[in-house]
Amino acid sequence: MKRTVPLMIVMVGGILMMVQYFIPHQYSQVIFNNYLEWAPIVGAFALILGVGSLTRLHTHKIRRKAQNWQYSWAVLIPLFGMPLFALIIPQSLGGGSDVHGVHDFLFMHIQVPIQSTMFSLLAFYIASAAFRAFRAKSALATILLLAAVIVMLGQVPIGDVLGKWLPNTGLWILRYPNLAAKRAIMLGVGFGMLATNLKIIFGVERNWLGGAGK
Amino acid sequence: MRINWISIPAALILLMIPSLSAAQDSVENLTPTDDTVSEVVTEDAAAEKTEAQPAAGEPLLEPDPGLDTPGVITVQDKPNNAGDQLVVTFEPAVNPEGIQCYNVYRRIVGEVSEDAWNLVKVIPADEPSEFIDGYDPEYPIEPGVLYEYRIASMSLEEVEYFGPVYGAEIAAEGEWFHTSKVRLLIAGSLFIGLIFYYFGKAQRGTKMYLRPIAGIEAIDEAIGRATEMGKPILYVPGISTISDVATIASLTILGRVARKIAEYQTRIIVPNYDPIVYTVAEEVVKQAYLEAGRPDSYDQDSVFFLTQSQFAYVAGVNGIMMRDRPATNFYLGMFYAESLILAETGSLSGAIQIAGTDAVTQLPFFITTCDYTLIGEELYAASAYLGHEPKQIGAVKGQDACKAIVMSLITLALVLGILDLVANTHTLDWLRNLVTVSIVE
Numbered sequence: 001m002k003r004t005v006p007l008m009i010v011m012v013g014g015i016l017m018m019v020q021y022f023i024p025h026q027y028s029q030v031i032f033n034n035y036l037e038w039a040p041i042v043g044a045f046a047l048i049l050g051v052g053s054l055t056r057l058h059t060h061k062i063r064r065k066a067q068n069w070q071y072s073w074a075v076l077i078p079l080f081g082m083p084l085f086a087l088i089i090p091q092s093l094g095g096g097s098d099v100h101g102v103h104d105f106l107f108m109h110i111q112v113p114i115q116s117t118m119f120s121l122l123a124f125y126i127a128s129a130a131f132r133a134f135r136a137k138s139a140l141a142t143i144l145l146l147a148a149v150i151v152m153l154g155q156v157p158i159g160d161v162l163g164k165w166l167p168n169t170g171l172w173i174l175r176y177p178n179l180a181a182k183r184a185i186m187l188g189v190g191f192g193m194l195a196t197n198l199k200i201i202f203g204v205e206r207n208w209l210g211g212a213g214k
Numbered sequence: 215m216r217i218n219w220i221s222i223p224a225a226l227i228l229l230m231i232p233s234l235s236a237a238q239d240s241v242e243n244l245t246p247t248d249d250t251v252s253e254v255v256t257e258d259a260a261a262e263k264t265e266a267q268p269a270a271g272e273p274l275l276e277p278d279p280g281l282d283t284p285g286v287i288t289v290q291d292k293p294n295n296a297g298d299q300l301v302v303t304f305e306p307a308v309n310p311e312g313i314q315c316y317n318v319y320r321r322i323v324g325e326v327s328e329d330a331w332n333l334v335k336v337i338p339a340d341e342p343s344e345f346i347d348g349y350d351p352e353y354p355i356e357p358g359v360l361y362e363y364r365i366a367s368m369s370l371e372e373v374e375y376f377g378p379v380y381g382a383e384i385a386a387e388g389e390w391f392h393t394s395k396v397r398l399l400i401a402g403s404l405f406i407g408l409i410f411y412y413f414g415k416a417q418r419g420t421k422m423y424l425r426p427i428a429g430i431e432a433i434d435e436a437i438g439r440a441t442e443m444g445k446p447i448l449y450v451p452g453i454s455t456i457s458d459v460a461t462i463a464s465l466t467i468l469g470r471v472a473r474k475i476a477e478y479q480t481r482i483i484v485p486n487y488d489p490i491v492y493t494v495a496e497e498v499v500k501q502a503y504l505e506a507g508r509p510d511s512y513d514q515d516s517v518f519f520l521t522q523s524q525f526a527y528v529a530g531v532n533g534i535m536m537r538d539r540p541a542t543n544f545y546l547g548m549f550y551a552e553s554l555i556l557a558e559t560g561s562l563s564g565a566i567q568i569a570g571t572d573a574v575t576q577l578p579f580f581i582t583t584c585d586y587t588l589i590g591e592e593l594y595a596a597s598a599y600l601g602h603e604p605k606q607i608g609a610v611k612g613q614d615a616c617k618a619i620v621m622s623l624i625t626l627a628l629v630l631g632i633l634d635l636v637a638n639t640h641t642l643d644w645l646r647n648l649v650t651v652s653i654v655e
Contacts, residue, residue, distance in 0.1 A: 022395050025388035026296040026357050039457065043490055050489030050519030053496075057518045068537055111526075118525035122551060125558040133582040182574050185590040189572040191616045192594030193459040195409050195609040200462065204413070204605045205597065207469035208462055208494060 007203045014201030054079065082106065147173055282307035283377035284316055284343070284365045289384055292346060297357030297388030299348035302335075304365055306343045313339045313367045317374060320347065323360040323381050331364070348386070355386050397651050404619070409612030416608030424610060429568055429586035430599045436566050437474050440541035446481035447471075448540040450556065451495060452547020452571070453487040453527060460572045461491055463594045464547035465498055467570075470600035471544065472502035476511060483534060484517040487527050492519040528552040532559045545569040545584070546593060549576045557583035570596065623649065 013035070020028050058072035085103035136142040153159040154170020199205035285305030292299040307313055316337045321330040332353045335345050348355035355361070362381035366374035416422060440447045449471065451464040468484070475482045484499060486492035496517040503512035520530045532555065535543070543560040545553070546569070553569075553576040560567050561583050569580035570588030580587045588596055591613065598606035623645070630641040 022392050022399055023390055024295050024392045025390050026298070027388070029296045029388075043455075046489035046493055047522075048489075050486070050492050053492060053517075053519045054521075057515045060515055071533075111523075114529070115523065115525040118529055118555065119551065121555055125554045129554060129558065129579060129582045133578070185572075185574050185577070187620060188591035188613075188617065189574075189594075191405070191613040192463075192572070192591035194405060194616075195613045196459050196463055196594045198406060198409055199606070199609055204603075204609065205466055207466040207498060207597070209497075 003206075003209070006209055007206070011201055011203065014197065051079070078106075281312055281367045281369050281373075281375040282309040283367050283375050285377070287363050287365065287380040287382075289361075289363065289380075289382035291384055291386050292348075294389055294392045294394055295386075297386045298355045299346050300355055300361070300382070300384075300386050301344065302347050302363060303344040304363075306339070307367055310339050312369055314370050314372070315339055315368045316343070317366045317368055318345070318347075319364050319366070320353070320361050323362050336368075357388055358385050360385050394652065397649070405616045408615045408619075409609055412608040412612035412615065413605050414608070416604035416611070419604070422607050422611050424595075424599060424607060427588065427592050427595070427599060429570065429588045429592065430596050432566075432568060432586045433471060433600070434474065436542040436544075436568055437471070437478055437480065439566055441478040441480045443541045445541035446483050446538055447475055447542045447544070448531070448534060448538075448560075448565070449482060449484045449544045450531060450547070451484065451486065451491055452545075452549055453524060453552065454491075454548035455488050456490045456494060458548050460548040460593060461488075463597065464570075465491070465494055466597040467544075467546055467593075467600065468495060469498045469502050470597065472499045473506050476503040476506035476508045479508070479511060481513070482516050483538065483540065485520040485527070485531050485534060486518065487520065487522060487524075489519050489522070492517065524550065524552055528555050531556055535559050535563045535565070539563055540565050543567045545571070545580065546588070546596075547571065549573055549580075554579040554583065560584075 016031065017035070020032050055076065058075050060066075061069045061072045062076075082103060085101065085106065130148075134141075134145045134148055136145050150166060151170040151173055153162065154167040159166040159170070196205065200208065284307050287305075288303040290301040290303075291297075292301050302318065304316070304318075306316070316339065317333055318335040318337065319331040320334045321332065334347055334350060334353050337343065337345060360382060362379055364376055364379045366376045368374055412422075437447060449468055451468060452458075452461055454461045456462065472482055482499065484495050486495055496514075499517050500509075500512055503509050521527050534540070536559070540563070543556075543565045545556060545560075545567070549556075549571050550573070553571070553573075557567060557569060557580055567584040568586045568588075569584040570593040571577060571580065572590050572593055574590070577587065577589055581589075595610045595613070598610045627642060627645055630645055633639060634642050
């Protein structure tokens with residue numbers, strides 16, 4: 001029962017969604033929309049479990065005085081502090097409708113800059129990854145390096161100055177060899193998705209069920 | 215109870231065939247009621263569409279002599295939808311001089327109040343006099359409801375001159391089959407059929423060869439390395455939701471990997487981005503430890519939810535990498551801009567890294583920074599490689615057969631393209647028309 005019921009739900013739901021794709025009728029759309037509306041509801045309950053998991057992990061660390069346990073306070077305090085400010089003290093101490101609350105202040109002046117900082121690291125990592133990728137260690141790596149140089153120069157104004165052939169060749173590389181490779185990957189991904197979905201719908205793949213799958 | 219799985223898709227396909235023939239006529243037949251207007255309705259048009267009739271009992275408003283008004287309004291049911299759209303066409307004013315735009319009003323037949331008219335479309339005078347009614351969510355078209363229309367010519371001084379009211383005798387109806395998806399249905403049925411054929415073949419015991427994939431073969435080695443070093447293994451299941459197939463593929467691999475990790479008595483760390491993925495991942499890892507016969511070794515803090523903020527998640531995972539120094543990092547699933555930040559940090563921490571994703575834009579970053587990368591479909595095939603179950607291997611062979619069909623079509627297109635160049639024919643167009651499916655209607 002523990003295994004059959006989830007498998008039947010998946011099978012019926014999966015087949016229904018497949019058939020629904022070909023039926024534009026309003027009844028079909030209603031079923032589809034109802035199905036989609038369930039997802040956020042399940043997600044909301046799962047979020048409670050998620051927050052519970054994070055709280056348990058860090059309270060364990062603090063209680064056990066595990067290595068770097070002090071950082072756990074840096075997780076737990078904002079985790080519960082931000083909703084507190086959002087729900088209980090929504091307005092700033094100054095009050096007034098034009099003044100943003102403490103929650104907004106913390107979000108805009110702490111969380112957003114920290115996230116931007118993390119994102120900006122990407123620029124440096126791209127530079128170091130490019131340095132590693134474009135080392136001409138072999139014939140193939142040299143071809144990759146040349147293609148990259150042409151494409152990059154073709155995208156910037158100086159490429160036009162150096163010669164019309166640069167942007168044209170860059171465009172040709174992007175439109176033909178590059179696009180062909182991308183499409184080949186996407187085609188494989190499409191068939192992979194199809195096979196994986198069929199395996200799940202018809203119960204061939206049951207690992208996702210965890211304990212109920214066996 | 216043993217179920218013959220092959221019979222289910224076969225029955226499904228059989229069920230779909232009658233639905234093709236039962237595909238509803240996309241346009242309703244309508245009978246004109248007003249003799250004066252029915253004269254202009256041709257027989258073909260009566261089958262395909264109807265000219266909206268002047269509403270019974272509604273006095274025809276005489277157009278203001280100052281500005282010409284549009285002529286006959288024709289209403290058609292738009293095919294292949296849920297019965298929530300109508301195609302409205304009208305004859306523009308014969309003398310468009312001084313007309314800024316046409317205001318199209320609609321109300322339900324039977325309503326008499328002037329307030330019941332809703333302005334559903336404003337069409338500039340120089341634009342085509344046809345539009346699809348029903349896009350505006352404020353004034354939706356209800357299936358099976360009859361509407362009447364009237365159009366006003368708007369002068370440059372913003373004065374409206376109304377034309378006659380036309381009651382459409384046609385109501386929007388939803389169809390039971392999307393006729394422009396026939397090719398997709400045929401192709402889908404063919405591919406699904408092939409995959410099931412190989413499922414069956416594998417189940418009957420036919421030996422099938424799978425080409426070795428370096429990234430999958432390295433998984434054992436990577437787990438062994440972590441065991442020898444006495445360091446944990448980090449498994450990142452991507453930052454997408456459970457509805458993403460790549461995430462599901464990642465979770466199936468997690469089950470196989472966690473079982474090996476449990477056997478080797480190594481520690482696993484699985485930080486999650488999505489709470490639903492977290493609950494599934496926790497169950498998967500717990501079950502893997504149970505199957506390995508080591509339920510007591512399972513640490514409930516090994517799988518946890520981190521955050522649903524993309525870069526906060528990256529910061530958290532990077533922190534784990536730098537503090538715990540895992541010997542092996544797995545990045546399997548769907549990744550976005552964080553892929554390179556994760557993989558570079560992992561590379562700096564000295565871990566052996568195995569990545570896999572179907573996100574084409576992130577693959578170059580993983581290839582550059584990771585030791586092994588599962589490219590696209592290899593992520594989906596990994597579970598079959600690790601499990602060695604016949605049906606799973608059959609699915610991989612089914613995928614290969616599908617690809618073989620597409621490759622044959624590409625080769626045929628190449629040959630036809632060359633033939634067209636040499637013999638000045640148009641055979642490639644024929645093939646293109648055969649396989650092309652319009653994505654946007």
